[in-house]
Amino acid sequence: MAAPLEVIVSSDSASQLWNCTVFDLHSGSSLLSYRGGNSAARSLALLRGDFLLSAQLAKNFINVWEIQRKDQLQQKIVCPGVVTCLTVSPDGAFLAVGVAEAIYLWEVCTGKLLVVLSRHYQDVTCLKFTDDGSHLVSAGKDNLALVWSVCSVVQLDLGHAPEPHHVLSRHSLPITDLHCGRMGAQARIATASLDQTVKVWELSSGEMLLSVLFDVEIMSVTFDPCEYFLFCGGSDGNIFQVSLSSQFLSREKSFQSASEGTQVFKGHRNIVTCLSVSMDGTLLLSGSHDETVRLWDVQSRQSVRCLAHKGPVTNAVIMPVSANMFLPDSRPAVPLPRFSRHLHASERNDEESGMVCLRPALYTQEEDESYLQKADRLYSLINTVTDNSGFGDGENTKDLIAELEEEVQTLKKVNKDLFEFSSQMLKKPT
Structure with a gap:
């Protein structure tokens, strides 16, 4: 049997025998189980393909496993408080963690705490990096989503408090989930809220592109890889599919379940807490408080598999298989350092370590432009050349x-x- 290209990784809040489980995407068979504690919601992440991270439920530390050593915790990263969410940059350079209303950002190669972002007014509920690692997006119970430029945040001047690049403030109730699309700094962001809306934003300009109003509170959201569809998990157990390519799509839209019933995935009996789509866009994964993880065929909207759990599902994601996941003799190329709990580490410690750390400077990334701004600039250049x-x-x-x-x-x-x-x-002659 050929090795799978993608696997399902899921966790629940009540399992006694394991923390996270890896399932084959197409057969549903259990492949691996990682032992030790229970994972909090929106806190499962793969680091550099070598380590699996998850925040311990209702505790102030993060569990770390080497990806192929499922039976043994590699270490625990102690945090200043209970972890509400975490994410890792795609290149594995940074670890971002939400603790109450603050965001803690570590440099993975040194374990140094670089900055604490305190711009939210209530608990941070979700964190996501863009696919190029240039921006970090945070959302919280204060109804706000903040876009942070990583180059502005990761700076050496600790006396200057970083400010968000954009403040997305059109929700009226706490934000429950967010998803970053592709294309880096030109990506689109989707945010779900208890105000029964899902909003789509342009990251570069901070402008709202679309707002969809539902009949129920929305607890989870995701795009398909091509961003043709928006999938929204409701508090009633239904999953709603919204087309983003319709020529009649207006900026404000209402989704009526009764009239658009053919665009609803029905099967869960409780809150849909997490959503994920396969790389080819044909399969949708959902986790729910009804203690099941379901795999759906997107085209037919039929449930093709149901994976039972011992408690409410906290994480369920389709992820590419790490090269080391099924090789028991492999080891991470670079071990994890100990993570600092203090922001202002002494200069003496840095000198004794003998490390030289290179971080992106502010001048390495210009101010991002939206599509419309780029088009206007190009048009003006053409006119300038023509008028020469x-x-x-x-x-x-x-x-x-x-x-x-x-x-x-x-x-x-x-x-x-x-x-x-x-x-x-x-x-x-001289």
Whole structure:
């Protein structure tokens, strides 16, 4: 049997025998189980393909497993308080953790706590990096979603408090989930809220592109890889599918379950807490408080598999298989350091460690432009070139060429005189 390309990784809040379980995406068979504690919601992450991280439910530490050593915790990362969510940058450089209303950002290679972002007014509920790692998006119970430029946050001047790049403030109740699309700094963001809406934003400008109103509170949200559809998990157990490619789509839309019943995935009996889509966009994964994880065929909206759990599902994600996941003799190329609990580490400790850390500087990333801003700039450049006097009438062009040829002849004569003078000086006896 060929090794799977994608697997399901899920966790629940009540299992006594394991923390996370890995299932085969197509057969549903259990492949691996990671032991030790229970995972909090929105706290499961894969680090560099070598480590699996999850925050301990209602505790102040993060469990860390080497990806192939499922029976043994590699270490625990102690945090300043109960962890509400966590995420890892795609390149494995940074670990971001939500603790109450603050965001803690660590540098993974050194374990140094770089910055504490305290811009939310209530608990942070979800964190996501963009797929290029250039931005971090946070959302919380204060109804706000904040877009942070990583280059602005990871700076050496600790006396300057970083400010978010954008503040997305159109929700009226706590945000329950967020999802970042592809294309890095030009990505689109989806946020779900208890105000029964899902909103889609342009990351570069912070503008709201779409707002969809539902009949129930929305607890989870995701795009398919091509961003043709928006999948929204409701508090009633239904999953709603919204087309993003319709030519009649307006900025404000209402989704009526009764009239649009063909676009609803029905099967869960309780809150849908997490959603994930396979790489080819054909399969949708959902986790629920009804203690099941379901796999759906997107085209037919039929449940093709149901995976039973021991308690309310806290995490369920489809992820690519790590190269080391099924190789028991492999070990991480770079071990994890000990993570600092204090922000202002002494200079003496840095000198003794002998480490040289390179971090992105502020000037390495220009101010992001939206699509419309780029189009306006390109249009103005085209007009500038078109209006250039070099493209005037034929008579002006001929005069300009004649002046340039005369200047070239003058320069040639000056150059010849200098050469002759230099030759005479060299031949002259001393």
